[in-house]
Amino acid sequence: MSAETAATEAERDARALHDDGHPIAPAEIAIGVIIGRTSEFFDFFVYAIASVLVFPKLVFPHLDPLQGTLWSFAIFALAFAARPVGTMIFSTIDRAYGRGAKLTIALFLLGGSTAAIAFLPSYESAGIGAALLLALFRMGQGVALGGSWDGLASLLAINAPEGKRGWYAMIPQLGAPLGLIVASLLFMFLIAALPAADFLDWGWRYPFFVAFAINVVALFARLRIVVTPEYARLFEDRDLEPAPLTETLRLEWRIIIMGAFAPLASFAMFHMVTVFPLSWVFLFTEETPVRFLMIEAIAAMVGVLAIIASGYLADRVGRRTLLGATAAAIAVFSGFAPQLLAAGEVGEAVFMILGFLILGLSFGQSSGALSSNFSPRHRYTGSALTTDLAWLFGAGFAPMVALWLSSEFGLLAAGGYLLSGAICTLVALWWNRELARTID
DSSP states (O other): OHHHHHHHHHHHHHHHHHHOOOOOOOOHHHHHHHHHHHHHHHHHHHHHHHHHTTTTHHTOOOOOOOOHHHHHHHHHHHHHHHHHHHHHHHHHHHHHHHHHHHHHHHHHHHHHHHHTTTOOOOHHHTTTHHHHHHHHHOOOHHHHHTTTTSSSHHHHHHTOOOTOHHHHHHHGGGHHHHHHHHHHHHHHHHHHHOHHHHHHHHHHGGHHHHHHHHHHHHHHHHHHHSSSHHHHHHHHHTTSOOOOOHHHHHHHHHHHHHHHTTTTHHHHHHHHTTHHHHHHHHSSSSOHHHHHHHHHHHHHHHHHHHHHHHHHHHHHHEEEEEEHHHHHHHHHHHGGGGGGGHHHHHHHHHHHHHHHHHHHHHHHHTTTTTTTGGGGGGHHHHHHHHHHHHHHIIIIIIHHHHHHHHHHOOOHHHHHHHHHHHHHHHHHHHHHHOOOOOOO
């Protein structure tokens, strides 16, 4: 079935609207990618912040604050477990009905699941049903994230000018700190503007409505790219075709495994400087959420600059070299930095800024490190699976594990968890000799 036959009526109309005869410029793709990724990460961080500040009190008030937060993080991890399921479901929709239909359904499921959380009842009114509903909505987010893979990052890499692979690889990663900045500032404003009772009653719900609105904007920004004739030609030439999952796993399993473990240091670091420190500071210090959310937003701005710098460095020293160097830096960071969280306000600021500096350099090149190793037929699906597994192994359980380890054995134990991710990345880079020949 050709892409034209499989496409929906809406997709064909949009394609006709944007068929002005010019090829897709990398700058246009970059804008679509940044908008899409910022939308996804805004959803991600709105939920993550609420997992620390809201859900332990709203859904688990019968537990002590630490146990409530750990259970909240357990539900947080469900999205990462559900994400590969979403890839399986939406790959079938993609092959049968086209990219436009797949992306539209996925993003409305993501937005709908996010908006549904805004209506979540409390434990007092629904009992254990509140936790079950939260888990259901969180799994809906995960399934939708698996389906929201649009191949735009791969398209951006395909269209990258010679010698600029590292620069264009970092562009999709900008969505993470940008999404964190917006989510942190929005929660900071609501906490500062509202009495605590009002914030816990209804104020926290507004960011979830905002997330739905941003998803709608992101949907149209991404559809504008995926329905263009140039994208359709790449799809039909199998550069961006969704191949069957079983076939992709059977033929490309080695690349998928290596691709999932190569960025593990970066993805573990991702949660160690975003979700985990907020939970530690909120539970074990007298620091106010408003101040720490401001620190987080400022540190994320440093992360934006570091991600941009990673593109410059990767094109000069090679992506593999940069990934290895930053994994080593994360290993060093794990040995002393977590203890800074217990060193007062200055220590917290140093931890966050230094952490985001290293994270940006690493995270900027962590996505799709092996995408060029896939055969053209399996690049689209293989890249989606690799991303799903990397987030599951590297990030899904990181906040829960790090918080539990640090509460039981001290912050040094959380550093040990981060060290394990750095070691996995270094082993993956060493083991995959093919990566050493082709990634630079």
